[in-house]
Amino acid sequence: MPDKTTSTFPSILIVGAGFGGLGMAITLQNAGFTNFMVLEKGSSIGGTWRDNTYPGAACDVQSHFYSYSFEPKHDWSRKFGLQHEILGYMEHCVRKYGLTDRLRFDSEVREARFDETCNEWIVTLTDGEVLTVNVLITATGQLNQPAWPKIPGMNLFAGKIFHSARWDHDYDLNHKRVAVIGTGASAIQFVPEIARQVKSLNLFQRSAAWVLPKPDRAFKRWEQTLFRVFPIWDRIYRYLIYWKNESRALAFTKFNGLLELFAREARKDARKHVTDPEKLRHIIPDYQIGCKRILISNDWYPVINRPNVSLITDDIERIDEDGVVTSDGTHYPVDAIICGTGFKASEFLSPMVITGRAGLTLNEAWKTGASAFKGITVSGFPNLFMLYGPNTNLAHNSIIFMLESQFRYVLDALRALEKYPGSAMDVRQDRQERFSAVVQSGLRGSVWDSGCTSWYLDANGKNTVNWPGFTFTYRFATRHVDTADYQFIYPSKPA
Incomplete structure (x- = not known):
């Protein structure tokens, strides 16, 4: 049951109104913390589900598990939720939990600086407004910067060019010559949708993706009724999804050979649908399955086989006024270019400038790669808590499970702060280094360490994105705050 007491200390600022920010806000509100605000740089909530409105946008985690555990949705239309339905669910949560007055839109943070003289974060917005708070919680996600x-x-x-995460719905693709750069998770979804309407589609592929069939279908009305009338079945169904997904962690981290079973399935599916031998040769990856994100789709291979779709694997040398030129000198004239090139996943909190104790910036602290204690706190940055921080991404289960673990951990930290009025929590450097060493040790020998280049790796080749194990071990590790991991510092007197 929620704590019935309320607290105006500490003052809290949450940056980002996606799944992380909204869930954290609901958690705070239910626990009786009343002095908080959510800043959102956009004009509405939703984060990645607001931004990614390209045709065919959908989730690759099952609907019933891609939702808050405390707010089940019984009437999902499909086993894997569509973008508009997921966004609608988030809007429902805002209404139900009365968060409207807690949200400030069109409020982008430019920088945040920790003031040691008063143990407060001085937050400056891009319009110059300055806010002062005790606690700063970032919920900007890893997939927010195209x-x-x-x-x-x-x-x-001279034609039209846009990124898939900033889809231009006003541009009519009908009967156009289109180039798509990239064959990642977004392209896998929108290419089958637009291929039916364009005159020709030149698909520029740097490296092929492993694509498995998507076990998706519409829920029947009686199934939705069953979920609603018997909530216990909804809970059981959710747990079944969790353990089915969780079992795959072993294959990613320890027993990579198990993934070959999935590779065989992908190859079989490709051979079934792609009859052009040249396309088939280039559409099956040459790296170990799982090294990059495994994608799921039922219409990717069929669309590759379409006569109006050309698969081009030569490097792009340049773009000129009316098309794309590859390294072999071939010129591909097009009317539009769509970049399905993903996100800056390893550039956490970018482009905000975060400055902690003694003038240390987060970029300086992370010059050898991003790391955080339990993916949440960073030494030298007191009372800064990150949701979906370094090494908390998953390849096998729902990130919302990880976020809910973080909600509980941050809430426990806030309760610890209440016991030491006026103080700020700063994780000890040795505890952070020890935790990071364990994480990196766990990543060695995993499938992500098998030699391919992926968005899991930063510029230094370090995996700063993925969690190297089971999600239940992460939940156990974040079940409560051990105050011995932190030093509680008090304001310093100005010189």
Whole structure:
């Protein structure tokens, strides 16, 4: 049951109104913390589910498990939720839990600086407004900054060019010659949708993706009724999904050979649908399955086989006024270019500038790679808590499970702060280093360490994104705050 007492200390600022920020806000409110605000740089809630509105946008985690445990939705239309339905669920949560007055839109944070003289975070917005709070919680996600390809001549292109995460719905693709750069998770979903309407589609692939069939279908009305009338069945169904997904962690981390079973399934599916031998040769990856994100789709291989879709694997040399030029000198004239090139996943909190104790910036603290104690706190940055921070991403289960573990941990930290009025929590450097060493040790020998280049790796080749194990071990590790992991510092007197 929620704590009936209320507390105005500490003052709390949450940055981001996606699943992390909204869930944290609900958790705080239910626990009696009343002095908090959620800043959102956009004009509405939703994060990645607001931004990614491309045709075919959907989730690759089952609907019943891609939702808060405390707010089940019984009437999901499909086993895997569609973008508009997931966004609608988030909007429902805002209404039900009365968060409207807690949200401030069009409020982007430019920088945040910790003031040691008063143990407060001084937060400056891009419009110059300054806010002062005791606690700063970031919930900006890992998939919020689109990664644009660095190709010479992009500014010269006379046609239409846009990123899949900033889809231009006003541009009519019908009967157009279209180039798609990238064959990642977004392209897997939107390419089958647009291929039916475009005149021709040139698909530029740097490396193939492993694609498995998607066990998706619409829920029948009687199934939705069963979930609603018997909530216990909804809970059981959710647990079954969890353990089914969780079992895959062993294959990713310890027993990589098990993944070959999935590779065989992917190859079989490709051979079934792709009859062009040249396309087939290039569409099956040459790296170990799981090294990069495994994708799920039932229409990717069929769309590759379409006569109006060309698969191009030569490197792009440049873009000119009316098309794309590859390294072999071939020119591909197009009317539009769509960049399905993903996100800057390893650039956490970018482009905000975060400055902690003694003028240390987060970029300086992370010059050898991002790391955080339990993926949440960083030494030298007191009262800063990150949701979906370094090494908390998953390849086998729902990130919302990880977020809910973090909600509980941050809430426990806030309760610890209440016991030491005026103090700020700063995780001890040795505890952070020890935790990070364990994480990196766990990643060695995993499938992500098998040699491919992926968005899991930063510029130094360090995996700063994935959690190297079971989600239940992470939940156990974050079940409560051990105050011995932190030093509680008090305001310093100004010189």
